[in-house]
Amino acid sequence: MKLLEDKVALITGASSKIGSEVTKRFVKEGANVILISRSIENLNSLYNEIKELEEFKENSVTLIQLDLLDFDSVKVFANKLLTGSLDILIACAEALGSLSPIQDYELETFQNIINTNLIANWYLLKNLDPILKKSNAGRIIFVSLVPPSSYPCCGAYSASKAALEVIMKVYASETKHTKLCVNVLHLQADEAVSKLVEQAYESCNVSDDAVNKLVELASESYNVSGKVFSLT
Secondary structure (H helix, E strand, C coil): CCCCCCCEEEEECCCCHHHHHHHHHHHHCCCEEEEEECCHHHHHHHHHHHCCCCCCCCCCEEEEECCCCCHHHHHHHHHHHCCCCCCEEEECCCCCCCCECHHHCCHHHHHHHHHHHHHHHHHHHHHHHHHHHHCCCCEEEEEEECCCCCCCCEHHHHHHHHHHHHHHHHHHHHCCCCCCEEEEEEECCCCCCCCCHHHHHHCCCCCHHHHHHHHHHHCCCCCCCCCEEEEC
């Protein structure tokens, strides 16, 4: 029995390295996936890879070109989903931004990191809350690469992720009497690979353990909520 058989999973940042690995594993586990990315070309490329999987089923993959910072379009998209079903949200979309000491960030750069990593995820959660609560086992997992908190020049990213964790824990507490489970999964880049966070981000190894943990967290049998998990 596949762990995610016939579950409907929405994956943001699906064309990223992390998102694409998660997507392919979810397809193998029997999920129907809705894939979101700002680039339809990247989604089409991913779709071509998915079609080669032995477990691929016709009409099991939906591609959506969407900028999560276009809040009006996000609301329209979510309202369309409300007429169907959704069991799982895997949030992989994020912005690392350029390395910079806290005082040297440009306002636009700082705001973009906060908006992408925090506000966009909150707004998506806000709009998908009703449909996820209708699921027999609604599951929400925020995925991120988190550099060490003491590492210089990535303050905006770290701050946005810390705030997202707080929102996750509060939301988990507020929904503890429902069937929803919401958690965070951290993927740590190996600093030995690169001393620059930007380079570490591109070379992040999405391990089998990380993908296995995501499948576990998304499965109906996993009932823990409000936790932060860290995997290398």
